[in-house]
Amino acid sequence: MLLYYLDLAGVAVFAASGVLATRERNLDVFGMLVVATLTAIGGGTLRDLLLGRHPIFWIVDHWYLATIAMATLITLIYLSRRPPPGLLFLAADAAGLAIFALSGAQLTLAAGHSPMIAVVMGTMTGVFGGILRDVITAHVPLVLHKEVYATAAIVGILVYLALRALSVPETGAFFTGVAVVFALRMLAVRWGLNLPSLPRQ
Amino acid sequence: MLLYYLDLAGVAVFAASGVLATRERNLDVFGMLVVATLTAIGGGTLRDLLLGRHPIFWIVDHWYLATIAMATLITLIYLSRRPPPGLLFLAADAAGLAIFALSGAQLTLAAGHSPMIAVVMGTMTGVFGGILRDVITAHVPLVLHKEVYATAAIVGILVYLALRALSVPETGAFFTGVAVVFALRMLAVRWGLNLPSLPRQ
Amino acid sequence: MLLYYLDLAGVAVFAASGVLATRERNLDVFGMLVVATLTAIGGGTLRDLLLGRHPIFWIVDHWYLATIAMATLITLIYLSRRPPPGLLFLAADAAGLAIFALSGAQLTLAAGHSPMIAVVMGTMTGVFGGILRDVITAHVPLVLHKEVYATAAIVGILVYLALRALSVPETGAFFTGVAVVFALRMLAVRWGLNLPSLPRQ
Numbered sequence: 001m002l003l004y005y006l007d008l009a010g011v012a013v014f015a016a017s018g019v020l021a022t023r024e025r026n027l028d029v030f031g032m033l034v035v036a037t038l039t040a041i042g043g044g045t046l047r048d049l050l051l052g053r054h055p056i057f058w059i060v061d062h063w064y065l066a067t068i069a070m071a072t073l074i075t076l077i078y079l080s081r082r083p084p085p086g087l088l089f090l091a092a093d094a095a096g097l098a099i100f101a102l103s104g105a106q107l108t109l110a111a112g113h114s115p116m117i118a119v120v121m122g123t124m125t126g127v128f129g130g131i132l133r134d135v136i137t138a139h140v141p142l143v144l145h146k147e148v149y150a151t152a153a154i155v156g157i158l159v160y161l162a163l164r165a166l167s168v169p170e171t172g173a174f175f176t177g178v179a180v181v182f183a184l185r186m187l188a189v190r191w192g193l194n195l196p197s198l199p200r201q
Numbered sequence: 202m203l204l205y206y207l208d209l210a211g212v213a214v215f216a217a218s219g220v221l222a223t224r225e226r227n228l229d230v231f232g233m234l235v236v237a238t239l240t241a242i243g244g245g246t247l248r249d250l251l252l253g254r255h256p257i258f259w260i261v262d263h264w265y266l267a268t269i270a271m272a273t274l275i276t277l278i279y280l281s282r283r284p285p286p287g288l289l290f291l292a293a294d295a296a297g298l299a300i301f302a303l304s305g306a307q308l309t310l311a312a313g314h315s316p317m318i319a320v321v322m323g324t325m326t327g328v329f330g331g332i333l334r335d336v337i338t339a340h341v342p343l344v345l346h347k348e349v350y351a352t353a354a355i356v357g358i359l360v361y362l363a364l365r366a367l368s369v370p371e372t373g374a375f376f377t378g379v380a381v382v383f384a385l386r387m388l389a390v391r392w393g394l395n396l397p398s399l400p401r402q
Numbered sequence: 403m404l405l406y407y408l409d410l411a412g413v414a415v416f417a418a419s420g421v422l423a424t425r426e427r428n429l430d431v432f433g434m435l436v437v438a439t440l441t442a443i444g445g446g447t448l449r450d451l452l453l454g455r456h457p458i459f460w461i462v463d464h465w466y467l468a469t470i471a472m473a474t475l476i477t478l479i480y481l482s483r484r485p486p487p488g489l490l491f492l493a494a495d496a497a498g499l500a501i502f503a504l505s506g507a508q509l510t511l512a513a514g515h516s517p518m519i520a521v522v523m524g525t526m527t528g529v530f531g532g533i534l535r536d537v538i539t540a541h542v543p544l545v546l547h548k549e550v551y552a553t554a555a556i557v558g559i560l561v562y563l564a565l566r567a568l569s570v571p572e573t574g575a576f577f578t579g580v581a582v583v584f585a586l587r588m589l590a591v592r593w594g595l596n597l598p599s600l601p602r603q
Contacts, residue, residue: 052456054253151432255454
């Protein structure tokens with residue numbers, strides 16, 4: 001139940017990130033709504049398609065679409081009043097990444113698949129909505145930026161799997177995972193945290 | 202039955218828009234055919250995947266692929282004879298948007314889903330083929346342009362739903378919806394029609 | 403059985419092409435792994451989704467993901483020691499294209515569909531992983547380049563279908579098809595082979 005609200009929260013923050021990404025394009029409100037919707041449901045829809053879960057989550061439960069509409073509206077009202085703080089877009093994206101990475105991993109385990117598949121599916125669920133948003137709005141996908149991005153999702157899912165293996169209750173493990181992804185990603189953005197990569201030749 | 206021919210027409214015009222989008226790339230004919238095919242079947246394939254309709258429409262009925270091949274050939278012959286009028290690409294795209302938005306909405310209702318889902322699914326079906334085309338050919342997606350685009354699809358679907366609710370026969374409601382989307386979009390292109398958007402800061 | 407190993411080889415070479423495509427981006431290793439994974443499983447996942455084959459191939463068999471991890475690691479070790487030869491990326495992509503085009507065609511026939519659908523599905527399976535890779539890494543998709551690309555896939559699949567129709571044993575027909583795609587594509591890259599296209603106006 002708590003998880004359901006968290007999922008709605010993930011949809012809301014990703015929708016907000018979609019609206020923020022289209023901002024300099026001067027789109028009308030329905031255009032923004034379409035980009036917000038694709039961003040918000042992209043990851044979860046891919047997850048449901050890959051796991052063969054029908055009907056897709058947002059088709060049977062209207063609260064998802066209603067949440068996207070509300071999140072879009074609130075973001076627009078907020079934007080019309082003051083310029084957005086620089087980190088707002090990145091924080092909304094990080095929150096969506098965190099929530100969907102963990103929910104993707106959890107649903108994969110619940111469907112009887114192995115932890116290895118859960119890591120891959122969770123990571124893809126987390127990053128896909130953002131990739132879709134960035135590709136459609138003609139930005140370089142965040143997953144390609146230098147700072148820790150996919151790594152944050154993977155580490156958070158691994159923490160969740162480790163806590164589960166140590167018999168930590170599901171809810172605690174889940175939220176710890178979400179917190180780890182979000183914290184790692186925001187630290188990366190704030191202080192330019194990144195893993196060593198190949199030296200350029 | 203009429204609907205089936207309309208669907209084929211949607212596939213044909215989107216295929217033509219795909220060919221026109223690859224034009225300055227100097228692609229060979231099979232490369233163009235691949236882009237035309239992805240554009241033409243992209244929206245409907247997403248619709249079928251999301252609704253869990255198997256087999257996918259173009260897999261069981263060869264007329265879709267044959268139509269794409271013919272539309273590609275005719276577009277190429279036409280292009281080899283004279284330069285395309287400036288609006289041809291936008292008109293082909295608008296026709297595809299109109300047909301697929303309405304067919305997506307109609308099939309969603311027929312599958313027993315609510316009008317709200319029909320609006321979202323219809324809009325996604327209409328815009329997805331074009332987004333795929335524009336992303337693959339490295340253009341800025343039309344849905345991101347300033348003029349009315351997603352709005353045209355949404356308004357047309359709402360008109361269709363309203364007419365149905367008023368007991369207008371299905372075929373009449375459907376074609377009125379298609380006409381509304383196409384007309385709105387062409388007016389937007391021709392006279393730069395756009396909704397008020399946020400003031401830039 | 404042989405086919406299974408070939409499929410793993412396709413996953414491996416596409417993963418390597420994904421790593422090579424992210425190289426100038428200075429990504430960390432997990433970011434590369436995500437791009438490698440999306441490239442390697444993109445085509446096959448689309449194929450399984452379109453054919454309604456569940457579970458998706460890489461979800462039930464861990465060797466696919468293990469192969470991607472190993473291929474990524476080997477590519478990284480190789481890259482850290484010497485600059486890659488110019489053709490390495492294109493050869494890895496051509497090998498992936500060849501293998502997935504043919505495996506897509508074969509699985510489509512095995513699912514009872516017609517040769518025409520096998521050509522389309524095989525071509526889409528072959529090109530999709532590479533399109534995903536190029537779009538995510540903000541490159542112009544190889545399928546849009548001037549040299550023979552989609553054509554190589556289509557010709558190879560047609561050769562395979564022709565040999566099958568002539569009662570050539572399945573394995574021989576399959577590998578001949580793979581060889582034709584790979585050879586055509588590499589010839590195209592090496593000597594700028596391309597089909598006549600429309601004269602620019």
